[in-house]
Amino acid sequence: MAIRFMQRNLARPLTTGEIVAAAGTSERSLRRQFQRFTGQSPIAFHRLLRLEAARHALCDNHSKADITTAAGMHGFNHLSHFTGQYRRRYGELPSATLRALHEVSLPLPSHAMCEPISLIVLPFICTDSESSNAAFAETMTDRVISALTRTRWLNVLSPDSDLPAANNMRVAPPCARYAVRGRVQCIGGRVQAVIRLIDVTTGRQIWGNAFEGAAECAMELQQRVMEGVASALPACLRDTEAIRGKPKPERDPVAVRYATQAFHAILEMTQAANGCALEHLDRAQSIDPEFPFARALAAWCHAQRAACCFGDTADVDRDKARRLTTLTLTMDNEDPLVLAILGHASTIFADLDLGSLLIEKCLAIDPGCLLAWQRRGWLSVYRGGGGALADFDRALALNPRGAERFNTMLGISQAHFLAGNYEEAANWATQGLRQRPHETWARRIAAVAQVRCGQVTAGRQGVELLRRQYPDITVGTIVNALPTMPAELLARQAEALESAGLPI
Template sequence: MIASQGISAAASPLPRGVKRAFDAMRANVGHNWRLAELAGIAGVSARTLQRQFLTFVGKSPRAVLREIGLDCARRELLQGSPGVKIMDVALRCGFTHFGRFSIAYRRRYSETPSQTLKRQTVLTDALGAMPSLLVPARDRVVIAFGPIEAAAEHLALAADIADDLATALVRAGLAVATRSVAARYHLGGAIRGAGTQAHLTIRLVDTETGGQLWAHRIDGILHDDVATTEHLAARIAAALQSCLRLAEIDRALRKPAAGLGAQDLALRAMPGVLSLDACGNARALEMLDRAMEEDPNQPLAIALAAWAHVQRAVYHFTHAPQQERARSLELTHRARALGGDATVLAILGNALSLLREFDAADLVTRKALAIDGGSAWAWSRSGWIDVYKGVPQSAIERFKIALDLAPHDPLAFNSMVGIGCALFTAGQYAEGARWQERALAEHPSASWVHRTLCPAHVLAGQAREARRSLDGLRQHYPDLTVSEVQRGMPPLPPSQCNLVVGALQEAGLPA
C-alpha cells in the first residue's frame, strides 16, 4: 500500500505510449510540453496520442499536465518550507500565469495557494513549540529504523533526519530499535539524486511477510528553503501513522481468537468505533467489553469504549441516550487517570467533547498535540472543539491540517463533516453543504450527516437537495423526530442548534 496523491497512471492498463508520456511529464513538471514533443517520446503520432489519452485517461495530455503540475505545487506548499514564494512554486510546476494558477488551484483544492501555505506556518509553529514529552512504554509497537542511505556529501543531512525521525516516532507512541530482531516493522530511508532533483524516500516493510506497507517521497530535499529536519521528521511520522495503525489492526485480526489479549481486542474493535455507524459501534463494544474484562486498565480499550458509548447517544444508535452518556462519562474518568499516548488522548478528547466536557476535552487534546504535534486525530478533535465553541475559522484551519497530515485516514471524512459544520456556523451554507456531501460520498454509512446537511441545503435555498437529504435521513432513521435530533445533537452553539432544528422542521421532519 503506497501513499499517493493526484493522477495515477497505473490505475488501469495503459498503452505504452501513454505511459511514456506520463513518465516524461512527471520527470519534468515545469517544462511546457508540446503535444508533438510528447508524441515523439511516446512513439506515436500527435493525433493518436491525443485519442489514447482521451480514451484511457479521460483527459487530454494538456489537462493531465495541468493536474500533475497542480499536484506538484500542492506537495511543495504542504511542505511549508520557510521563505517559499508561491510564484516560484508555480513556475517550477509549469504555470507562467500566476492568476490562472491561483484560479485552477482553488478550483481543485477549495482554497487559495496562500491559504495552504499559511496553514503550514501554523503547523510548523506548533511543532516547534512542542515540549519534550514522552509517553509510557506500555503496548508500544516496535519498529526497526537504521541510518538513512545517502551519498557521502549527504551523510550529515541523512543523519540529522534520522535522529529527528527517531524522536518523532517515539513521540507518536512507537518503540524504535536499531535492528529488526523482535521488531514488527522495518522503516528504511534513502536520499537519491543531486541538486534540485534530490529526494528523500521512506519505506515501511512488514518484517514478518517482507511486504512493503507504505512509502513516502519528499522532493527538493536539498533546497536552501527546505523545512528544518525536525519539522520534516514530524510530518513523515504523521504520514506513517494511519498506515501503521491499519497494519496493527490487520495483525490483530489475523491472530487466533483464543490467544487475543486486551490490546488485540481493542485494535480489532477500533474500525467499528471509527466507522461511526450503528453496526460497527455494536460490534466494537462487544470486543471492548471483553478487552476491559481481560485487562481493566488497558488505556486504549477504555478510551475507545468511552467514545463508543457517547456515539450511541449522539448518532441515535440507542433509545437510552442518558444511560449511554453516563457510562461514557464513567469510562472517561478511568481513562484520564491512566493517561496514555497521543492516540489514546485524542480518542478521549472525542468522548469528552461530545459529553460537553469542553475544558477537559481541550486539556487532553492539547496534551495529545504536545506529545505528538503530527497527530491528525488530535488536530481534528481540536477543530471540533472550536466548532462547538463557535470559532469557525480556527476550526477550519485545524480540520485542514488534519487532512493535510493524513488525507487517507479512516477519520478523514469526519474532518470534512467538521469543515461543513464550521462553514454552517459561519453562515456559508452552500459551501458547508458541499463539504458534507463530500464526506458522505467518502463514508455513505454515516447517515447522521444528513442532520446538518439537510439544514445547510434548506438555508442555502437548495430545496431539491434538501428533500433528497431528508429522505436519506429518514431512510436510516424512520422514526426520527425533531425532538430526538435535539436530544442527540452534538454540542453546537445554541444559535446554530436553533437553525438546524428550524430548518429540519421546514424540510418536513416530524416534531
C-alpha cells in the same frame, strides 16, 4: 436577536418583556419560535445559557471561582436552586465539577534532554516531472537541513547523495533515530509541501504538517517550511524523548487485537459497527481489565451512541462515557492516542473544557496525531470560534485517504455552515456521503446546508432517508443529541431541519 441579547446579559435573569423588546417582536411570536426551534420557553433557554456560563467559570483554571461566586456572577442568588438546576442539566453537582478539575492531574512531559539526538533529513520527493518543482524540492531539503542544524542538541545527518530519492524515503541509516521525509506536489498552480517526522525504530509518524502557496511565490513558501519545521520539530522531539524511555506494561495480544478491531469499527460511525465495537471491547477488557486503550474506546463508543441516537437511553450512555473517561484518566493520562480518544468522548458528552485540555495535551506529546487535530476542529465548531478549517486541513494532510477522512469532511461542512458558507458546507457534506452512501445519521449535516443554500429537494431527500432508519426522529431529538453548541448555530440548524421536512 433575542439570543444575542441573552448572551450579552448573563449576569441576571431577564424578563420576557425585556427579551421581547430586544427582539422587536410580539411575546406570542417569541414564545412560539423558541418552542419550535429549541423546545423551551425564552426564560428557560436563558437560564440554560447562564448555567453554561457558570459551569465555564467553575472549570476555568484562571478564574478560580468557587460555587457561590460562579452562581452569583450569573444571577443565581439561591444556591440550593442553582445546585438542583445544575445537577439536572449536567448530571453532577457543582462540587463534583470542581473536584474533578482538581483531581484529574494532566502534567505535561518534562523537556529535559540527556544526550544529542540523531536525525536524518531524507531528500524530498517531487510527485511531478517538471524540473522546476524537482529543483524546488531539492532546495527545500537543503534549507530544512540548515535550519535544523542550528539546534545544538540535534545531530543532523546528511542523506547519501548516491542513494535514489525513492529509496531514501524508506531507508535511514542505523545511527539515525528519527527521519524527516517530505513530498512536494503541484496542484492547479499551487505548490504543496507535506513534511513528516518518523521514528525510525517503530515506523510511527510522530509529527507532520502541510504547507501550501502559489507557484510563483516559491521562495516565500520555502521560508515558511523552514521556519515551521525549525520551530515545531525540536519541541516535538523533546517531548517524544522525555516519554520514550518510560516502560509500558505488556498487553495481552488477544486483548490488543480486539481493541484494534473495535477502534476501526468505531470509525465507521454506524449503529451496527458501534454494537460490534462494544462486543470487541467487552472481550478485550475481560482479558485485560486494566487496559486503558480499551477503556478509552468504550467511553468513545458510549458517547457515540448518545450523539448518533444509536440507543434508546442517551443520558445513560453519556453518563457511562463520563465515568469511563474519568476512570481511564486515573489509569493513563500520558498516552497520546488515549488522550485523543477521551477528547472525542468528552466533547460528545458536552464537557468541552475537558475535551480541549485532553486534545491540547495529546498534541503537546504527539503533534502528528490525526484524531487530535480532527477533534480540535470540532471543538472550534462547538465553541463557535475560528480556526476549525485550519485544524481540519491539518488532519486531511496527515492522512488524505484514511477512514478518518469521512468525519473530517463532515467537520469541514459544519465549519462552513457556522461561517454562513452554505454552498461550501453542502459540497463537503455531499463529498463525504459519496464515500459512505449508506451512512444515514450524517445526512442531517448535509440536509441543513442544502436547505440553506437553496438545494431544498436534496435536503428533503436526505431527511426522508434519515426518517426511514429513525422513524421517531424529530428536530428536538437531534438538538438534544448534539454536544454543546452556540445557541444561534443550533437555532439555524433546527430551522433548516424543519424546512427539510423533519417534524418538531
